[in-house]
Amino acid sequence: MTTDAGTASERVSTTIDTVKRAVDTPGLAQPWAELGLKRDEYDRIREILGRRPTGAELAMYSVMWSEHCSYKSSKVHLRQFGEKAPPSDALLVGIGENAGVVDVGQGYAVTFKVESHNHPSYVEPYQGAATGVGGIVRDILAMGARPVAVMDPLRFGAADHPDTRRVLPGVVAGVGGYGNCLGLPNIGGEVVFDPCYQGNPLVNALCVGVMRHEDIHLAKASGVGNKVILYGARTGGDGIGGVSVLASETFADPSAAGTRPAKRPAVQVGDPFQEKLLIECTLEVFREKLVVGIQDLGGAGLSCATSELASAGSGGMRVELDSVPLRDATLSPEEILMSESQERMCAVVEPDKVERFLEICEKWDVLATVIGEVTDGDRLEIHWRGEQIVDVPPRTVAHEGPVYQRPYARPVWQDALQADDPAKLSRPGTPEELREAVLSLVASPNQASKSWITSQYDRYVLGNTVLAQPEDSGMIRVDEETNLGVALATDGNGRYAKLDPYTGAQLALAEAYRNVAASGATPLAVTNCLNFGSPEDPAAMWQFAEACRGLADACLALGTPVTGGNVSFYNQTGEVAIHPTPVVGVLGVIDDVTRRTPMGFTGEGDLLFLLGDTREELGGSAWSEVAHGHLGGLPPAVDLDRERLLAEVLVAGSRDGMLDAAHDLSDGGLVQALVESCLRGGLGARIVLPEGTDPFVALFSESTGRAVVAVPRSEELRFTDMCRARGLPATRIGVVDGDSLDVQGQFSIGLGELREASESTIPALLG
Amino acid sequence: MTARIGVVTFPGSLDDRDARRAVQLAGAEPVALWHRDKDLRQVDAVVLPGGFSYGDYLRAGAIARFSPVMETVIAGARDGLPVLGICNGFQVLCESHLLPGALTRNDHLHFVCRDQRLRIENATTAWTSSYRPDQEIVIPLKNGEGGYVADERTLDMLEAEGRVVARYLELNPNGSRRDIAGVTNEAGNVVGLMPHPEHAVESLTGPGLDGLGFFTSVLKRLVNA
Numbered sequence: 001m002t003t004d005a006g007t008a009s010e011r012v013s014t015t016i017d018t019v020k021r022a023v024d025t026p027g028l029a030q031p032w033a034e035l036g037l038k039r040d041e042y043d044r045i046r047e048i049l050g051r052r053p054t055g056a057e058l059a060m061y062s063v064m065w066s067e068h069c070s071y072k073s074s075k076v077h078l079r080q081f082g083e084k085a086p087p088s089d090a091l092l093v094g095i096g097e098n099a100g101v102v103d104v105g106q107g108y109a110v111t112f113k114v115e116s117h118n119h120p121s122y123v124e125p126y127q128g129a130a131t132g133v134g135g136i137v138r139d140i141l142a143m144g145a146r147p148v149a150v151m152d153p154l155r156f157g158a159a160d161h162p163d164t165r166r167v168l169p170g171v172v173a174g175v176g177g178y179g180n181c182l183g184l185p186n187i188g189g190e191v192v193f194d195p196c197y198q199g200n201p202l203v204n205a206l207c208v209g210v211m212r213h214e215d216i217h218l219a220k221a222s223g224v225g226n227k228v229i230l231y232g233a234r235t236g237g238d239g240i241g242g243v244s245v246l247a248s249e250t251f252a253d254p255s256a257a258g259t260r261p262a263k264r265p266a267v268q269v270g271d272p273f274q275e276k277l278l279i280e281c282t283l284e285v286f287r288e289k290l291v292v293g294i295q296d297l298g299g300a301g302l303s304c305a306t307s308e309l310a311s312a313g314s315g316g317m318r319v320e321l322d323s324v325p326l327r328d329a330t331l332s333p334e335e336i337l338m339s340e341s342q343e344r345m346c347a348v349v350e351p352d353k354v355e356r357f358l359e360i361c362e363k364w365d366v367l368a369t370v371i372g373e374v375t376d377g378d379r380l381e382i383h384w385r386g387e388q389i390v391d392v393p394p395r396t397v398a399h400e401g402p403v404y405q406r407p408y409a410r411p412v413w414q415d416a417l418q419a420d421d422p423a424k425l426s427r428p429g430t431p432e433e434l435r436e437a438v439l440s441l442v443a444s445p446n447q448a449s450k451s452w453i454t455s456q457y458d459r460y461v462l463g464n465t466v467l468a469q470p471e472d473s474g475m476i477r478v479d480e481e482t483n484l485g486v487a488l489a490t491d492g493n494g495r496y497a498k499l500d501p502y503t504g505a506q507l508a509l510a511e512a513y514r515n516v517a518a519s520g521a522t523p524l525a526v527t528n529c530l531n532f533g534s535p536e537d538p539a540a541m542w543q544f545a546e547a548c549r550g551l552a553d554a555c556l557a558l559g560t561p562v563t564g565g566n567v568s569f570y571n572q573t574g575e576v577a578i579h580p581t582p583v584v585g586v587l588g589v590i591d592d593v594t595r596r597t598p599m600g601f602t603g604e605g606d607l608l609f610l611l612g613d614t615r616e617e618l619g620g621s622a623w624s625e626v627a628h629g630h631l632g633g634l635p636p637a638v639d640l641d642r643e644r645l646l647a648e649v650l651v652a653g654s655r656d657g658m659l660d661a662a663h664d665l666s667d668g669g670l671v672q673a674l675v676e677s678c679l680r681g682g683l684g685a686r687i688v689l690p691e692g693t694d695p696f697v698a699l700f701s702e703s704t705g706r707a708v709v710a711v712p713r714s715e716e717l718r719f720t721d722m723c724r725a726r727g728l729p730a731t732r733i734g735v736v737d738g739d740s741l742d743v744q745g746q747f748s749i750g751l752g753e754l755r756e757a758s759e760s761t762i763p764a765l766l767g
Numbered sequence: 768m769t770a771r772i773g774v775v776t777f778p779g780s781l782d783d784r785d786a787r788r789a790v791q792l793a794g795a796e797p798v799a800l801w802h803r804d805k806d807l808r809q810v811d812a813v814v815l816p817g818g819f820s821y822g823d824y825l826r827a828g829a830i831a832r833f834s835p836v837m838e839t840v841i842a843g844a845r846d847g848l849p850v851l852g853i854c855n856g857f858q859v860l861c862e863s864h865l866l867p868g869a870l871t872r873n874d875h876l877h878f879v880c881r882d883q884r885l886r887i888e889n890a891t892t893a894w895t896s897s898y899r900p901d902q903e904i905v906i907p908l909k910n911g912e913g914g915y916v917a918d919e920r921t922l923d924m925l926e927a928e929g930r931v932v933a934r935y936l937e938l939n940p941n942g943s944r945r946d947i948a949g950v951t952n953e954a955g956n957v958v959g960l961m962p963h964p965e966h967a968v969e970s971l972t973g974p975g976l977d978g979l980g981f982f983t984s985v986l987k988r989l990v991n992a
Binding site for chain 1: 778779781782784785788817818819821822823824877878879880881907909911963965966969971972973
């Protein structure tokens with residue numbers, strides 16, 4: 001321990017690593033490796049700058065060139081989403097901005113995106129999940145939109161594992177605590193259990209926002225002399241190195257050891273109240289047209305916001321880092337640049353509008369500070385204590401990072417896995433065995449009711465929630481006069497993707513697409529969150545490449561472009577990766593939300609039709625997991641033409657008032673869908689399985705492109721005529737009736753028994 | 768003349784837009800009131816909406832009660848101004864001592880959002896006269912700190928004076944004493960309610976229309992006044 005450390009300011013003044021010092025000391029050893037950079041990456045930085053980087057520059061490059069920010073391993077594959085994008089009039093802003101923007105008609109635009117916060121949520125479940133919600137909400141806000149709803153696709157380890165009891169309640173409380181406090185309805189998502197997520201839960205968060213076309217804002221700094229305003233929370237030491245492997249001690253003056261606060265957590269701490277104020281304040285400055293460009297501060301904090309704004313703009317930018325309001329006065333400039341403190345935004349504002357901008361911030365008690373301005377150069381320059389510490393071409397930081405062609409190879413075990421056909425598994429043969437199989441399916445953690453979780457989320461706030469979980473999609477009214485609305489669903493099935501990542505990604509899209517259509521909305525656009533293992537593992541990289549290829553091909557076939565998304569790599573524990581888990585979100589539009597189709601059976605006497613074809617497809621099925629703990633064979637086949645046709649019928653049926661209920665068929669097959677619709681609506685069903693079919697296959701197969709619909713008797717002819725004319729198989733399988741699920745000739749289960757099976761599992765494990 | 772009903776926005780208020788919509792659907796004119804403004808803009812009644820005023824990091828409603836707008840609301844309430852506090856608004860009314868008791872963390876320690884059945888126990892207050900005595904209604908409930916508590920003497924007094932406005936039926940969602948969902952002051956002009964009537968004013972977006980009665984009640988009283 002030193003005794004002559006002097007005052008903090010004296011200490012700092014002697015250790016500032018200025019541009020001048022970098023020129024003068026070319027041979028100074030720098031901690032590039034500790035910051036996660038590779039030798040050749042460090043060399044490239046030196047080449048770009050024509051000298052060694054300063055400490056601050058090194059900090060910026062290291063976080064911006066991290067996998068999380070630069071997409072350096074995924075970029076070459078993600079390009080397909082642009083190259084294979086279907087022609088679409090709906091896309092107003094495509095991939096590359098904070099979030100894509102879709103035209104939904106009547107002058108409205110909708111922006112939506114899903115992102116991961118997996119690793120922080122394992123380390124600190126509550127804050128990890130909370131700040132995941134906060135981050136995606138700011139992305140949506142930064143596009144100029146009012147956030148109107150959130151959804152959360154979540155994946156955990158085995159439901160009965162002790163660590164799931166630690167992680168899940170924390171994550172759920174974090175999602176709820178932040179979203180509820182922000183006043184955003186949570187309208188859907190997923191909760192999936194699988195041992196592969198034991199050491200690596202997946203916490204994905206989706207937000208959707210609405211604006212008028214003319215309100216779209218982009219992240220760019222233009223107009224020489226315009227001011228750069230940082231507003232929102234003060235900058236603290238939390239989250240430093242969240243996106244890289246930085247140890248904040250790395251930059252510290254060794255003589256100061258012991259005089260500074262201890263190393264702060266790498267997971268950020270959220271303040272939803274501050275974010276709520278930030279939302280209202282930002283929407284007000286948008287309304288008064290005070291903003292030229294805007295960027296939220298998320299991963300890589302100020303490094304990201306300043307370099308991205310400057311890179312996308314026409315000029316350069318000059319920032320006085322001393323102006324940044326701090327929570328901790330001892331932070332070094334490197335730490336200020338890398339801090340991931342939450343609830344901050346950065347706006348570019350014309351000089352004569354700064355005063356009004358600051359007034360509005362003051363109204364909302366939001367701290368706002370001019371920290372720099374747009375210059376006519378092409379450099380990003382940052383000053384600290386009167387010295388220049390950063391002088392870089394911003395594009396090289398933000399948009400021209402390294403790009404890798406990672407080697408990939410089909411894993412050696414893939415063939416064996418696919419050859420492990422579920423046909424060999426023993427099946428329920430008698431009616432009594434079928435009955436038992438249904439009850440254990442319904443009670444299994446993945447199929448059971450998740451209301452213990454979703455009832456911790458506010459689904460009512462804002463007063464525009466038309467549908468929310470457990471409905472097939474979440475639906476939000478956009479316009480209270482015209483009843484225009486949007487629907488959203490997210491889906492992903494890691495088991496399918498493990499068996500075949502190309503097909504698995506397509507199945508995720510097909511299911512989300514089907515879910516949106518089942519509610520009566522026309523699918524328009526796609527977002528994705530690609531959760532995979534290490535890109536340095538050729539097997540995981542192959543899964544990723546295949547999933548991207550599959551998803552891009554399917555988006556083209558379905559006519560739904562990818563508008564943006566997120567890649568999360570390194571989801572593994574030791575050498576063992578999670579199942580490849582592409583999560584796909586689909587956005588749809590509905591002209592009149594009063595026409596939406598709910599999933600519950602509520603019309604006594606309604607006729608039940610099964611739409612689509614059923615084949616024997618049990619690979620990766622819920623039954624194979626529940627009954628045998630089995631994963632093998634091939635996932636169900638994808639037929640995207642059929643998905644399109646099914647969606648057209650579901651949307652037309654909704655629009656023309658032919659459907660009282662519709663529910664898509666996915667995990668658990670027909671019987672799971674029937675149980676869910678019965679329990680949701682509170683009415684039973686009498687089912688007559690088509691002649692000549694194997695009851696087990698009819699009930700448990702997971703063939704895609706199917707849905708079950710409840711049609712009022714008065715609409716039967718009109719509906720069946722429509723299906724026939726369009727060429728969609730519609731098989732009458734029964735009637736909505738009574739208070740049990742009665743599969744004639746096989747078994748009958750009362751709704752009470754089904755409800756008990758469905759609703760008691762999760763509370764028993766977690767409550 | 769249309770009645771003007773003010774809805775206060777505190778920083779952190781969340782259901783203020785919903786409350787204004789409900790006021791409008793009931794046929795009154797919604798007026799936005801700002802927490803820093805003492806001026807109530809000549810409104811005839813005030814709604815304190817749900818949310819997390821000032822973040823509620825200290826204790827729900829504890830800071831809001833000291834806001835400039837509350838000075839006028841408190842004075843007005845003592846002079847008979849109808850005031851409805853919903854959820855966080857109920858917490859603010861208790862903190863302001865306009866209503867007895869307090870709201871504590873739910874007994875099961877989780878936030879809960881559900882469609883809740885209630886019985887209207889007092890259909891004579893400014894905010895409940897549209898209901899029949901003992902009418903059962905279903906409106907959304909969503910709170911983390913909704914457990915109503917008071918000492919036994921206060922609870923006995925509330926019961927004896929008919930000041931329990933609504934009670935939870937079927938399931939007590941938060942551990943409230945005696946299943947109390949809402950209470951009123953002695954004069955019946957101030958009502959605090961934990962569930963959210965403003966989320967049950969359209970069949971499209973809520974469990975039904977059962978919440979509308981709170982807003983039509985006050986309107987009826989104002990028009991007849």
